[in-house]
Amino acid sequence: MALLELKQVSRHFDIKAGLLGRWMHNQPDRKIKAVESVSFSLEENEVLGIAGESGCGKSTTCMMISGLLAPTSGEILYQGKNLSGFGPQEQRWYRHQVQMIFQDPYESLNPRFRVLDTVAEGPRALQLWPESEISGRVEEILRGVGLPPGKYAERYPHELSGGERQRVGIASALVMEPRMVVADEPLSMLDVSIRAGILDLLKELARQRNFSCVYVSHDLSILGHIADRLMIMYLGQAMEIGPTMEVIRNPKHPYTRALINAVPVPDPRVRRPIPNISGDLSRPIDPPPGCRFAPRCPYSNESCGQTFLSLDRTSGSLHQASCHRLDELADPPLA
């Protein structure tokens, strides 16, 4: 059984026109369909990458998985149990099982908390262990993320570098001994020279401590280096999912192809093909029923604008793309 399973999960936000808007401009209330019918599963000890541009719904998906936001429709199952049916006891248990690592290490630490208190806060709030045991575990995890407690435990966030702060963020998630970690762009605010170190640390800890990870990022190069499987999202819809190597080397969906071709390569000798995409990214406000990429897609036809083929978990194939015209797209894969 998969650790986590999402079945046709959607999340919509209302934009209220307001009294003034309704009376004066005859504006109707509108809906942002941030996530639409997304299904995927996360296996034990697996890293699933979710990639996409701004507004693709990856952060909303994160929030739903970690229980900070309820889906508008669909089911999220953790170890087969539906999140929406959790009572207070189970909620507490879930808070313990699932941890988040945040994007901005400058923002996600309370400036008035010492490293020690930040890391111990989760176990203290849930009263997981007696205080003496908590401090032992905090010291152990601090050593585990490469911050010797003797040197770092008493420091405040402003006394740490960006990389050290992100290590504190990781420690305060892992001290809870989670089974699943949701990481929302944990590297994007860090300098290039230290990113690889944090990435290695996460990989290493995932192996040692047996947790699964949903890793969300806009950076395909980084996802290529950490994710076992990759899911590509666009304006709230899941476009493609499959083993990372497969998706990057042999993308099926026209959007995935464009996205991968657009990633700059740190080698002046490489010449990338030009992505054949027109138009600009919009926002998923009252979107039409079909594929949301259709207006920009060079291959779209009538059926694309009418129905959306959402990914089918139950079909046997590992690498899937939600596109009507897959069979006809005979473009050569990447060189």
Place this chain on the structure above:
Amino acid sequence: MSRKRVLGVRDLSVRYQTRAGEVHAVSDVSFDVLENEVFGIAGESGCGKSTLIRALMRLHSDNAIVTAQEISYEGQDLQSLSESAFRQQVLWSRMSLVPQSAMNSLNPVYRVGEQVVEAIQAHTRKSKAEAQERVAELFDVVGLQPDLMHNFPHEFSGGMRQRAMIAMSLALDPGLIIMDEPTTGLDVLVQERILRRIREIREQISSSIILITHDIAVIAEMSDRIAVMYGGQIMEQAPALELFESPCHPYTLGLKNAFPSIRNLGQELISIPGSPPTLIGAPVGCPFEERCPFRLERCASELPQVEALAEFHEVRCFRHPEATHLREQASEKATWRSLN
């Protein structure tokens, strides 16, 4: 190869006073920008690249002290110009700047076109109609519909605003355009389109471009020559291809190891241990010394001089003669691990 020199900078230093002490944000930086080239300056946050640019454009804060042997534009000394003469004769008309997070530099209450018209009229004797005509032309160059000039900034997407800022920087045909992180914070596809547009513009208008970014991939794709900055100094500069094929400075080697490439997924990433220096106090040794696996004893107390290896290839490291050997060792993870 003797192309004309557009910008010449020799021994530029910027320091400023803070509560914690004197910060030497930029120390003894020398480089040339040649005619019709893209000169890339790469470096991580706090390496001094933005301070350097602000000093060049005289946009530095009041407490900064800028000293230089030479800052010249097409042979003319810029340092002797008064503040107002600099603004009149150089800013916009010869050197223009696309500032960092340019997307947010447009005034939200004026139409985008008006803001460009205003910039043109402030520097030339063009009538409003002439200026508007020029704006339409510029919008076309950067790939925006000319009638969009009557829209307000909030009606533009991030990428469109960035293109409008680039249009504004082109307005007076400057010989040198400085772009500070022009695509940071934009989505991949938008970034791709802007980079392509910058390349096309450069072919159309023979200006030179200084491109500043922390993104090694962007700089690799865009630049003819690249300077790598660390701790306020240029550690290495070379033509792009040469820098990637035969890097010499340990920091350049480290950066290359640390940067993931989508074309090379199996490659093991190696980070550089430690974190950048604070730059408080005058530099004594090499700023990279603390994080360098190849350091010698003298590196901590003695600042290496800039040495020329080949035409346009300069490096600031005592151990550059052993570059081939260092390159081999730097690709081993154990080399960098040994520092901890």
Place this chain on the structure above:
Amino acid sequence: MDKLERSPAYRLRQALLEHYRIITSNRLSATGFGFIMVFLVVAIFAPWLAPYDPWEMLYDSEGEFASLRPPSWEFPLGTTHLGYDLFSQLILATRTTLLIGTISGGISIVIGANIGLLAGYYGGKVDEVLMRFTDILYGMPFLPFIIVLISLFGRQLEFVILAIVLIIWRTSARVIRAQTISIKQRQFIAAARARGCSDFRIIYRHILPNVLPLLLLYAAFNIAWSIITEASASFLGFGDGETISWGGMLYELWLSGKTRVAWWWFTAPSLCIVLLVTSLVFVSRAYEEVANPRLRKR
């Protein structure tokens, strides 16, 4: 780092040192702090410091009734028309004024902070109700409201304090609410929620320490305002008749009808009010620099 650093005594000392550093960071606040300390000492030791009973009709060394005497060696601040020693009155009034100031300032900041935290954190209906209530208080004219309250409750000290508290907490509530809203949106609060912290824990353990500099700033403001309010109310005759305060001394002067004659009677209490309130403002300015980093010098 050794064990010493973890002891609560050490952290308390560090915290006190930090406050000392803030207060002495500029000359004005250091001077203000000095004056506050002097007033505090005077207030604490008032009965021992006062040379005479403040309600005793005095006769001078030559046996004459000491009515309306200007300052002299015998009566350092002069006397009233009834022959009371103004110096003694001033010293005991310091005690009353400081007591009213700190108690009503303290209570009002506790109320204001809690209402601000709750309204800001929960938002929605809670915010709506609490803030509309605050708005209503804002609509109340300051002095008439105090006067009405005091005449309703009676002129005892505790009712004067209650009346002041009821009107003074409103500003601190608003400011703390605004600050809470901005802190609530920061990522470390989302992080705390994701770690399983309860609302109570988030409000008092995660948000409160971050509004603390602002809280101290408004605590000082509230004390200053309480002192001014008390002085105004007393001057208008709505102070506690049993005890003496600076405002009360001015009220007595007014009643005596000797305002134009007895300049000394008027000078000392007014100077004290101005000095203490200004000192509090100067000290709070130092805290404002901590609360608002934009004012901090680079």
